[in-house]
Amino acid sequence: MLMPSEEVITDVLSKYRLLERGMFRDPSDPEIRARFHDTAYTLCVLMGRRTPLEAVRVAESRLAVLRDRKKSPDSDTMAAG
Structure with missing residues:
Protein backbone atom coordinates (compact mmCIF):
# COMPACT_ATOMS: atom_id res chain seq x y z
CA MET A 1 0.00 0.00 0.00
CA LEU A 2 1.27 3.46 -0.85
CA MET A 3 1.63 5.79 2.10
CA PRO A 4 1.09 9.53 1.83
CA SER A 5 3.94 11.87 2.66
CA GLU A 6 4.51 13.26 6.12
CA GLU A 7 3.32 16.67 4.92
CA VAL A 8 0.03 15.31 3.59
CA ILE A 9 -0.65 13.30 6.76
CA THR A 10 0.20 16.29 8.95
CA ASP A 11 -2.01 18.61 6.91
CA VAL A 12 -5.09 16.37 6.93
CA LEU A 13 -4.65 15.37 10.57
CA LEU A 46 -5.35 8.22 3.10
CA MET A 47 -4.62 5.85 5.95
CA GLY A 48 -6.56 2.88 4.55
CA ARG A 49 -8.87 2.58 7.53
CA ARG A 50 -12.64 2.28 7.89
CA THR A 51 -13.21 4.58 10.86
CA PRO A 52 -11.85 8.02 11.72
CA LEU A 53 -10.58 6.81 15.09
CA GLU A 54 -8.55 4.07 13.44
CA ALA A 55 -7.29 6.52 10.81
CA VAL A 56 -6.19 9.02 13.46
CA ARG A 57 -4.37 6.29 15.38
CA VAL A 58 -2.56 5.07 12.27
CA ALA A 59 -1.74 8.63 11.14
CA GLU A 60 -0.26 9.53 14.53
CA SER A 61 1.75 6.30 14.61
CA ARG A 62 3.04 6.89 11.09
CA LEU A 63 4.07 10.45 11.94
CA ALA A 64 5.89 9.21 15.05
CA VAL A 65 7.83 6.67 12.95
CA LEU A 66 8.75 9.30 10.37
CA ARG A 67 9.91 11.73 13.06
CA ASP A 68 11.96 9.03 14.79
CA ARG A 69 13.69 8.25 11.51
CA LYS A 70 14.67 11.90 11.18
CA LYS A 71 16.16 11.91 14.69
CA SER A 72 18.10 8.63 14.50
CA PRO A 73 21.18 8.05 12.34
CA ASP A 74 20.65 6.28 9.04
CA SER A 75 20.85 2.52 9.55
CA ASP A 76 22.75 2.14 6.25
CA THR A 77 25.43 4.52 7.49
CA MET A 78 25.76 2.57 10.74
CA ALA A 79 26.09 -0.76 8.89
CA ALA A 80 28.78 0.62 6.59
CA GLY A 81 30.83 2.01 9.48
Whole structure:
Protein backbone atom coordinates (compact mmCIF):
# COMPACT_ATOMS: atom_id res chain seq x y z
CA MET A 1 0.00 0.00 0.00
CA LEU A 2 1.27 3.46 -0.85
CA MET A 3 1.63 5.79 2.10
CA PRO A 4 1.09 9.53 1.83
CA SER A 5 3.94 11.87 2.66
CA GLU A 6 4.51 13.26 6.12
CA GLU A 7 3.32 16.67 4.92
CA VAL A 8 0.03 15.31 3.59
CA ILE A 9 -0.65 13.30 6.76
CA THR A 10 0.20 16.29 8.95
CA ASP A 11 -2.01 18.61 6.91
CA VAL A 12 -5.09 16.37 6.93
CA LEU A 13 -4.65 15.37 10.57
CA SER A 14 -4.31 19.03 11.60
CA LYS A 15 -7.48 19.92 9.70
CA TYR A 16 -9.26 16.98 11.31
CA ARG A 17 -8.22 18.09 14.82
CA LEU A 18 -9.22 21.71 14.13
CA LEU A 19 -12.64 20.69 12.86
CA GLU A 20 -13.02 18.22 15.73
CA ARG A 21 -12.65 21.13 18.16
CA GLY A 22 -15.20 23.04 16.09
CA MET A 23 -17.62 20.14 16.45
CA PHE A 24 -17.21 20.22 20.23
CA ARG A 25 -17.91 23.97 20.26
CA ASP A 26 -20.91 23.92 17.93
CA PRO A 27 -22.04 20.44 16.89
CA SER A 28 -25.19 21.81 15.24
CA ASP A 29 -23.31 24.01 12.73
CA PRO A 30 -23.96 22.34 9.36
CA GLU A 31 -20.85 23.80 7.69
CA ILE A 32 -18.50 22.59 10.42
CA ARG A 33 -20.24 19.22 10.47
CA ALA A 34 -19.91 18.78 6.69
CA ARG A 35 -16.26 19.85 6.63
CA PHE A 36 -15.49 17.57 9.59
CA HIS A 37 -17.09 14.56 7.90
CA ASP A 38 -15.30 15.30 4.61
CA THR A 39 -11.95 15.58 6.37
CA ALA A 40 -12.60 12.42 8.39
CA TYR A 41 -13.39 10.58 5.16
CA THR A 42 -10.21 11.89 3.53
CA LEU A 43 -8.15 10.76 6.51
CA CYS A 44 -9.72 7.30 6.37
CA VAL A 45 -8.92 6.95 2.67
CA LEU A 46 -5.35 8.22 3.10
CA MET A 47 -4.62 5.85 5.95
CA GLY A 48 -6.56 2.88 4.55
CA ARG A 49 -8.87 2.58 7.53
CA ARG A 50 -12.64 2.28 7.89
CA THR A 51 -13.21 4.58 10.86
CA PRO A 52 -11.85 8.02 11.72
CA LEU A 53 -10.58 6.81 15.09
CA GLU A 54 -8.55 4.07 13.44
CA ALA A 55 -7.29 6.52 10.81
CA VAL A 56 -6.19 9.02 13.46
CA ARG A 57 -4.37 6.29 15.38
CA VAL A 58 -2.56 5.07 12.27
CA ALA A 59 -1.74 8.63 11.14
CA GLU A 60 -0.26 9.53 14.53
CA SER A 61 1.75 6.30 14.61
CA ARG A 62 3.04 6.89 11.09
CA LEU A 63 4.07 10.45 11.94
CA ALA A 64 5.89 9.21 15.05
CA VAL A 65 7.83 6.67 12.95
CA LEU A 66 8.75 9.30 10.37
CA ARG A 67 9.91 11.73 13.06
CA ASP A 68 11.96 9.03 14.79
CA ARG A 69 13.69 8.25 11.51
CA LYS A 70 14.67 11.90 11.18
CA LYS A 71 16.16 11.91 14.69
CA SER A 72 18.10 8.63 14.50
CA PRO A 73 21.18 8.05 12.34
CA ASP A 74 20.65 6.28 9.04
CA SER A 75 20.85 2.52 9.55
CA ASP A 76 22.75 2.14 6.25
CA THR A 77 25.43 4.52 7.49
CA MET A 78 25.76 2.57 10.74
CA ALA A 79 26.09 -0.76 8.89
CA ALA A 80 28.78 0.62 6.59
CA GLY A 81 30.83 2.01 9.48
